[in-house]
Amino acid sequence: MGSSDRDVFARAAAHAIAFRQGLATRLQRPEHGYAEALADFAGPLPETGADGRAILDDLVDRATPGLHAMAGTRFFGWVIGSSHPVGVAADWMTAAWGQNAGNHAAAPAAAACEGVAAQWLLELLDLPATASVGFVTGATVANFVALAAARGAVLRRLGWDVEADGLFGAPPIRVIIGEEAHSTVFSALQYLGLGQARVTKVAVDKEGAMLPEAFAEAMAAAADDEAVIAITQAGQINTGAFDPLPAILPSARRHSNCWVHVDGAFGLWARACPDRAFLANGIEGADSWATDGHKWLQTPYDCGFAIVRDAQAHRRAMTIAASYLPAVAEGERDPSHYVPELSRRARGFATFAMIRHFGRAGIAEMVGRHCRLARQLADALRAEPGVAVMNDVVLNQLIVRFGGNRSREESEALTRKTIATLQREGRIFAGGALWRGDWVLRISVISGGTSEDDIDVAAEAILEAWRGIRS
Numbered sequence: 149m150g151s152s153d154r155d156v157f158a159r160a161a162a163h164a165i166a167f168r169q170g171l172a173t174r175l176q177r178p179e180h181g182y183a184e185a186l187a188d189f190a191g192p193l194p195e196t197g198a199d200g201r202a203i204l205d206d207l208v209d210r211a212t213p214g215l216h217a218m219a220g221t222r223f224f225g226w227v228i229g230s231s232h233p234v235g236v237a238a239d240w241m242t243a244a245w246g247q248n249a250g251n252h253a254a255a256p257a258a259a260a261c262e263g264v265a266a267q268w269l270l271e272l273l274d275l276p277a278t279a280s281v282g283f284v285t286g287a288t289v290a291n292f293v294a295l296a297a298a299r300g301a302v303l304r305r306l307g308w309d310v311e312a313d314g315l316f317g318a319p320p321i322r323v324i325i326g327e328e329a330h331s332t333v334f335s336a337l338q339y340l341g342l343g344q345a346r347v348t349k350v351a352v353d354k355e356g357a358m359l360p361e362a363f364a365e366a367m368a369a370a371a372d373d374e375a376v377i378a379i380t381q382a383g384q385i386n387t388g389a390f391d392p393l394p395a396i397l398p399s400a401r402r403h404s405n406c407w408v409h410v411d412g413a414f415g416l417w418a419r420a421c422p423d424r425a426f427l428a429n430g431i432e433g434a435d436s437w438a439t440d441g442h443k444w445l446q447t448p449y450d451c452g453f454a455i456v457r458d459a460q461a462h463r464r465a466m467t468i469a470a471s472y473l474p475a476v477a478e479g480e481r482d483p484s485h486y487v488p489e490l491s492r493r494a495r496g497f498a499t500f501a502m503i504r505h506f507g508r509a510g511i512a513e514m515v516g517r518h519c520r521l522a523r524q525l526a527d528a529l530r531a532e533p534g535v536a537v538m539n540d541v542v543l544n545q546l547i548v549r550f551g552g553n554r555s556r557e558e559s560e561a562l563t564r565k566t567i568a569t570l571q572r573e574g575r576i577f578a579g580g581a582l583w584r585g586d587w588v589l590r591i592s593v594i595s596g597g598t599s600e601d602d603i604d605v606a607a608e609a610i611l612e613a614w615r616g617i618r619s
Contacts, residue, residue, distance in 0.1 A: 262496030282486030290438035383415020388543030393430030
């Protein structure tokens with residue numbers, strides 16, 4: 149590597165360090181929206197090349213106004229982690245190593261690291277040690293992969309090989325899902341040919357968790373010779389609620405051909421925290437699970453995990469085979485047998501690095517701290533006249549409505565104005581959502597370094613925005 153290449157790497161590192169060092173003092177939102185960002189990047193196709201260092205400097209100048217402070221400690225907008233420096237550094241090396249993690253022969257270190265990280269994940273989450281793990285882009289694809297395994301398994305029990313013969317003429321599959329399931333699960337059903345609308349929706353309680361009696365009724369409507377996939381949730385996106393697996397599983401297991409999947413994009417990590425693990429009791433009895441690394445594990449993007457109890461069903465659904473690809477010997481693990489990609493990033497390195505950095509104790513502490521801070525913020529907000537915390541804060545999520553006893557229409561207008569003021573001032577970032585007919589401020593406490601001081605700033609910023617609107 150020549151000196152110019154070394155200079156490019158050094159310049160990139162300097163820019164990255166400067167960005168991270170400035171997170172606390174900058175606006176916690178982008179200065180430019182999409183239209184302005186598009187103008188920042190627009191230009192004619194370059195006819196000739198340019199110096200790498202100059203390109204990086206120019207890229208920073210163009211991108212910075214449109215960057216969120218997602219890696220900071222006062223970002224509460226979505227349920228996303230903060231891309232911890234250790235994970236980012238491991239990801240830098242992953243990019244520099246340039247390994248295509250498609251198979252174990254082409255990238256043995258990547259495959260081996262992924263295999264070890266997979267076993268650590270199963271142990272951390274207290275899931276079956278023999279389950280298989282696919283390292284994917286995030287929970288959206290993790291749900292897709294797990295449900296592909298489910299589709300193949302339930303149809304195979306009816307004598308149909310969906311991997312070979314597709315869905316034309318296949319027996320129908322009944323999909324049972326909660327009314328407040330996340331939109332990405334419906335996307336996975338769409339991708340798999342199972343349809344977003346062809347589902348049985350189960351009634352939920354005020355927190356968005358499935359009602360066991362409603363689930364039992366839905367299961368009772370399934371014929372004995374029918375294929376069933378039940379999709380449950382660990383961590384509702386607005387409230388943090390968990391479907392009650394101990395009460396749901398008996399109804400599912402009474403059916404001869406029912407696969408139970410858990411969408412645990414962030415909530416599955418409650419099992420890594422002794423203080424919150426009770427929320428996820430019984431989840432180990434499911435057949436598959438989906439979760440993210442770039443949420444509570446704080447890995448950089450993109451990183452998610454598709455976990456399947458039946459490793460053979462997992463491999464049947466995902467394996468890519470060709471004559472030029474190496475065979476798998478006894479005791480070897482080919483990463484491409486568990487994901488829908490052949491060429492892909494070596495996501496195991498950053499996962500391995502983050503688990504080693506935190507350790508079991510550090511992950512437990514972080515999850516517990518975030519949940520405790522969410523309760524602290526809820527307590528500060530609900531003490532204010534006209535402010536209502538709309539959920540039981542059992543995890544890291546809280547939703548807030550402004551307006552007191554005013555009509556739904558008036559409260560929506562006041563809530564929207566409060567959110568707009570909060571975002572404009574930029575001391576923190578949080579966004580809005582529609583929850584069961586009410587527009588709310590949704591707050592997710594999940595950034596790795598968020599502290600009590602950050603929560604104090606958040607409470608002050610939210611209450612000042614509300615008081616300004618109220619007055």
